[in-house]
Structure formats: C-alpha cells, structure tokens
Amino acid sequence: MPLGTLDRTPPPFFKQGPSALSKLMFFSALALFLMVADLRFRITQPIRAAVATALYPVQWLALQPVRAVQHGSGYFTALSQARAGEESARQKLATQSLRASQVEQLAQENSRLRKLLGLREQPAITGVAAQVLYDAPDPYTRKVIIDKGMVQGIALGSPVLDESGVLGQVTRVHPLASEVTLVIDRELAIPVLNIRSGERSVAFGEPSAYGGGLELRFMGSNSDVQQGDLLTTSGVDGVYPPGLPVARVDRIERRAESAFARIYCTPQAQVNAALHVMVVTPVSDAAMQVPPAAPTAAPAGKGVRK
Structure with missing residues (x-):
C-alpha cells in the first residue's frame, strides 16, 4: 500500500482536551470578565504597580541614550543663541521679580483683611518638583x-503645573512613577474663571483642535466671552488652587441655529514640550492641614445676658 494513502490522523480515542472553539469561548469570556472586574473593582491595580516598579530600571536604562544625545546636542549651540537666551532669561527674571514683590504685598493685604473679618486663611500651596520621562x-x-x-508623596488627583500654567492632573500613581493626564485630553475637565468678565465655566480637553486644545462647553451664544480672554482656575472644585493660568480664548463660533457657542482655547502650558513640572498638593488636602480661624472677640459693652 502506498504511504500517501495512509490516514495519519489519530483515532478519536487518543484525542484529549477541549476543542479549539470551546477554548476560544472560554478565554474570551475570561478576558471579558477580567476587563469588567478591573473597571469596577480595580483588581489589577496592584499588579500594574508591581510591573511598573519592576520595569522602572529598564525604562531608565532605555532613556539614557536619548538623554545623552539631547545633552550632547546642547554643546553645539551657537554662542549668539546662548547669549540671546541669557538676555531673555534676565528680562524674564526681572519681570518675575517685580511681580513677586507685588504678589507678596497683595498677600499681606489679603491676610490682614481675612484676620480683620475673621475669615479662614487660605492654605499654603506646596508641591514636589518632577521630570517628564516619556509620553504614555x-x-x-x-x-x-x-x-x-x-514614595515621594504624590497623591492621586494632584494638579501638575509647568512654568506657564496648568499642565494636567495625576490620574495614576505607582511607587516610583506617576501618570499625568494632560489638559487637552478628552477625559479631563477643569473649572475655570474668565479674568475679564468674572464668569465661571468648565474647560474640556479637545485633542483634535489644532493639535490639542480646550473647549468651553455649554456656554450660551450671548455669553460675555471675547477672543484673547485669559482663563484661570476658579478653585471651586477643591482640587486646583485658584488663579492658575489654564488657557486663552482663541476662536469663538456663534451659530444662529444653536443656543450654545463653540469656544476653542489654547492651553497656556507647554503640553507638547514640558520637561520639568511641579506636582501641587490638592486644595482639599491642603485645607485639612490649616488650623481653623480663631473666633472673634465680642464687642465691648455688649456682655452676655444671664
């Protein structure tokens, strides 16, 4: 009998284990269950933290050649560019020094007024300096x-700033690293205040607008918003300290068929080029550390009636 006519498949008696279709259905159901459980109960958060801690040395080693190239390219900077940068830095330093003296005077006046009125003191803003490793x-x-x-005391939900304004918010914390969601992400929203008009609103991330921006939603078509208005944090959410620059109004679209206007804003922070950042303690956590204000004394001549 020719060898090609022999049946090489094993008889059914020697087949063991479930079929391929049953394996596919089982593992698909298991993957779906794990995704739902992770979304509702965060069961994989310790595993992610352990894996991130174990991979941190590998990530650090992988980034060293990139940093070496970046530092090496700095040596080839022209002398004229270095002098121009030094002059610009001196001008910015002088401007910041003037603003710092004015802010200190205003802070002292604010403290005196709060003590006079018996109001609670504003909590001090504290933070931790950090460096951006890479994009997620x-x-x-x-x-x-x-x-x-x-390990460095970073808390979940902490605001993140750069030298220009609000960069984002900490949305995941590992032992040695943290994940920061930028202000242009569609899942992030920040309560803002229009400095010119004093109107409060909410800025949502809009990554598709000019490569990354923000949008003021649910604003009426007759709202007092103009191009160039500066938006700062309002501080009503208990997370961001008030007065931090967030964005500037770039474009306004008012449509007759819609009751709301489309307001696009440009972030003040360098969302695509940030390197050194400051992680600030949330306002709600800082307020818990401030002692309550002392009660004001009763006016003279008005004793308590027994």
Missing part, C-alpha cells in the same frame, strides 16, 4: 509619565 504609549489619550510616585 496610548495613541487615544494624551498622557505623560513623570519620575515621582507614592
């Missing part, structure tokens, strides 16, 4: 990874 490997979100985590 997710094409559908706008996030970065910084080199500070729970």
Whole structure:
C-alpha cells in the first residue's frame, strides 16, 4: 500500500482536551470578565504597580541614550543663541521679580483683611518638583509619565503645573512613577474663571483642535466671552488652587441655529514640550492641614445676658 494513502490522523480515542472553539469561548469570556472586574473593582491595580516598579530600571536604562544625545546636542549651540537666551532669561527674571514683590504685598493685604473679618486663611500651596520621562504609549489619550510616585508623596488627583500654567492632573500613581493626564485630553475637565468678565465655566480637553486644545462647553451664544480672554482656575472644585493660568480664548463660533457657542482655547502650558513640572498638593488636602480661624472677640459693652 502506498504511504500517501495512509490516514495519519489519530483515532478519536487518543484525542484529549477541549476543542479549539470551546477554548476560544472560554478565554474570551475570561478576558471579558477580567476587563469588567478591573473597571469596577480595580483588581489589577496592584499588579500594574508591581510591573511598573519592576520595569522602572529598564525604562531608565532605555532613556539614557536619548538623554545623552539631547545633552550632547546642547554643546553645539551657537554662542549668539546662548547669549540671546541669557538676555531673555534676565528680562524674564526681572519681570518675575517685580511681580513677586507685588504678589507678596497683595498677600499681606489679603491676610490682614481675612484676620480683620475673621475669615479662614487660605492654605499654603506646596508641591514636589518632577521630570517628564516619556509620553504614555496610548495613541487615544494624551498622557505623560513623570519620575515621582507614592514614595515621594504624590497623591492621586494632584494638579501638575509647568512654568506657564496648568499642565494636567495625576490620574495614576505607582511607587516610583506617576501618570499625568494632560489638559487637552478628552477625559479631563477643569473649572475655570474668565479674568475679564468674572464668569465661571468648565474647560474640556479637545485633542483634535489644532493639535490639542480646550473647549468651553455649554456656554450660551450671548455669553460675555471675547477672543484673547485669559482663563484661570476658579478653585471651586477643591482640587486646583485658584488663579492658575489654564488657557486663552482663541476662536469663538456663534451659530444662529444653536443656543450654545463653540469656544476653542489654547492651553497656556507647554503640553507638547514640558520637561520639568511641579506636582501641587490638592486644595482639599491642603485645607485639612490649616488650623481653623480663631473666633472673634465680642464687642465691648455688649456682655452676655444671664
């Protein structure tokens, strides 16, 4: 008998284990269950923290050649560019020094007025300096990874600033690193205050607008918003300290068929080029550390009637 005519498949007696279709259905159901459980109960958060801690040395080693190239390219900067940068830095330093003296005077006046009226003192803003390591490997979100985590006292939900304004918010904390969601991410919203008009609103991330921006939603078409208005944090959410620059109004679209206007804003922070950041303690956590204001004394001549 020719060898090609022999049946090489094993008889059914020697087949063991479930079929391929049953395996596919089982593992699909298991994956779906794990995704739902992770979304509702965060069961994989300790595993993610352990994996992030174990991979941190590998990530650090992988970033060293990139940093070496970046530092090496700095040596080839022209002398004229270095002098121009020094002059610009001196001018900014002088301007910031003048503003700092004015802010200190206003802070003293604010403290005196609060003591006079018996109001509670504003909590002091504290923070931790950090450095951006790399962008998060997710094409559908706008996030970065910084080199500070729970070991350095980073709390979940802490605001993140750069030298120009609000950069984002900490949305995931690992022992040695943290994940920061940028203000242009569609999942982030910040209560803002229009400095010119004093009107409060909410700025939502809009990553598709000019490569990344923000949008003021649910604003009436007759709202008092103009191009160039500066938006700062309002401080009503208990997370962001008030008065931090967030964005500036760039474009306004008012349509007759819609009751709301489309207001696009440009972030003040360098969302695409931030390197050194400051992680600020949330206002609600800082307020818990402030002692309550002392009660005011009763006016003279008005004793308590027994």
